[in-house]
Amino acid sequence: MESNLKDAAPATVTADGKPVELPVYSGTIGPDVIDVRKLYAETGHFTFDPGYASTASCESKITYIDGDEGVLLYRGYPIDQLAEKSNFVEVCYLLLHGELPNKGELDAFNESITYHTMLHTQFDQFFNGFRRDAHPMAIMVGAVGALSAFYHDSTDITDPYQRMVASHRMIAKMPTIAARAFKYSVGQPFVTPQNHLGYAENFLRMCFAVPAEEYQTNPVFADAMDKIFILHADHEQNASTSTVRLAGSSGANPFACIAAGVACLWGPAHGGANEAALMMLQEIGTADRIPEYIAKAKDKNDPFRLMGFGHRVYKNYDPRAKVMQSTAHRVLGELGMKDDPMLEVAMELEKIALEDEYFVEKKLYPNIDFYSGITLKAMGFPTEMFTVLFALARTVGWIAQWQEMLEDPNQRIGRPRQLYTGAPERDYTPIIQRS
Numbered sequence: 006m007e008s009n010l011k012d013a014a015p016a017t018v019t020a021d022g023k024p025v026e027l028p029v030y031s032g033t034i035g036p037d038v039i040d041v042r043k044l045y046a047e048t049g050h051f052t053f054d055p056g057y058a059s060t061a062s063c064e065s066k067i068t069y070i071d072g073d074e075g076v077l078l079y080r081g082y083p084i085d086q087l088a089e090k091s092n093f094v095e096v097c098y099l100l101l102h103g104e105l106p107n108k109g110e111l112d113a114f115n116e117s118i119t120y121h122t123m124l125h126t127q128f129d130q131f132f133n134g135f136r137r138d139a140h141p142m143a144i145m146v147g148a149v150g151a152l153s154a155f156y157h158d159s160t161d162i163t164d165p166y167q168r169m170v171a172s173h174r175m176i177a178k179m180p181t182i183a184a185r186a187f188k189y190s191v192g193q194p195f196v197t198p199q200n201h202l203g204y205a206e207n208f209l210r211m212c213f214a215v216p217a218e219e220y221q222t223n224p225v226f227a228d229a230m231d232k233i234f235i236l237h238a239d240h241e242q243n244a245s246t247s248t249v250r251l252a253g254s255s256g257a258n259p260f261a262c263i264a265a266g267v268a269c270l271w272g273p274a275h276g277g278a279n280e281a282a283l284m285m286l287q288e289i290g291t292a293d294r295i296p297e298y299i300a301k302a303k304d305k306n307d308p309f310r311l312m313g314f315g316h317r318v319y320k321n322y323d324p325r326a327k328v329m330q331s332t333a334h335r336v337l338g339e340l341g342m343k344d345d346p347m348l349e350v351a352m353e354l355e356k357i358a359l360e361d362e363y364f365v366e367k368k369l370y371p372n373i374d375f376y377s378g379i380t381l382k383a384m385g386f387p388t389e390m391f392t393v394l395f396a397l398a399r400t401v402g403w404i405a406q407w408q409e410m411l412e413d414p415n416q417r418i419g420r421p422r423q424l425y426t427g428a429p430e431r432d433y434t435p436i437i438q439r440s
Contacts, residue, residue: 075321184211239402282313283378313375
């Protein structure tokens, strides 16, 4: 990967009275970074940054976020433009290759993805090893990891062709695996993908079609699903993406790396936020109870928190939420649910969050999870499937980041340091001498 870093004026750090000059680099956009790689060698000191919130773990050309301004760019393209004008398969190509495809490139890529959607026949037997009441995300973690046992002809990370095949396979097969996880959890037969259908269309059919009757995908739902996939495709160096990169830095095969990302995403602080937001709206119930819950949210002594508001990165309106809001309206309108109590609660909460001094001061704006939970529930997905859909969409981002990491000449195996605060060195005491 060719670097776009530009040298800036160096920074000086003084440790134990000794000044040390450290390089400073500028990216395309965003804040400059101080290169601390030689800090330990020069000073004997490490940096201390729990959660790595102030540490750039890598150089990347894929996604850019400006949380203060509410900006999200995929390869330089604003997320709202891609959601409104593009489609998920084209966005996958963009994230993987760095540029939007021409018609020939898109047709070839789309054909490759389409013809990799089926799973090995023996793979379906793998699902029978899970209990019927297994959480769909538990199935996803196991199934994605098992891909390396079925497709071991594309696990050599040193071979660019095998990396490409593995990438296409995961993007193509993830909807099939996700749909099977859903079908297995509800006790319905698996539905085979159909090559004449689009990506989102195919996925919805595999989730909701049954052999007893014909199934026709609602175009409004397919469009909403496609937008949800685009909005969740990548989000810079979040916890699951960092997990994929860390796993990949050891040389692990691509299927194992993506399975690690799925496992990390399962955490409620990461991928489960839209489910939590939906549960909160259900708890509030009706718009007339909103003042009561607003008061609870403002009370520091009350454990209640408004879910779906604010974001660790975005200190402005989440740009994805704007697209998701209009998408939620279209889906609920298609279902004749314009007067749905949950949407009414959501709209009133949004209005308060954008106007109330408390929320404005703390920059607690509605985020994408606020609207995506409502939309997915309306489309027929149970809450336990929300994170599965997130994993499906994020797969292409994980793969793009994994590929970029492998091509980075500065990449080393991940090995964070620590600030040790345990017991100092001490001698072993025989058990009879211990009190």
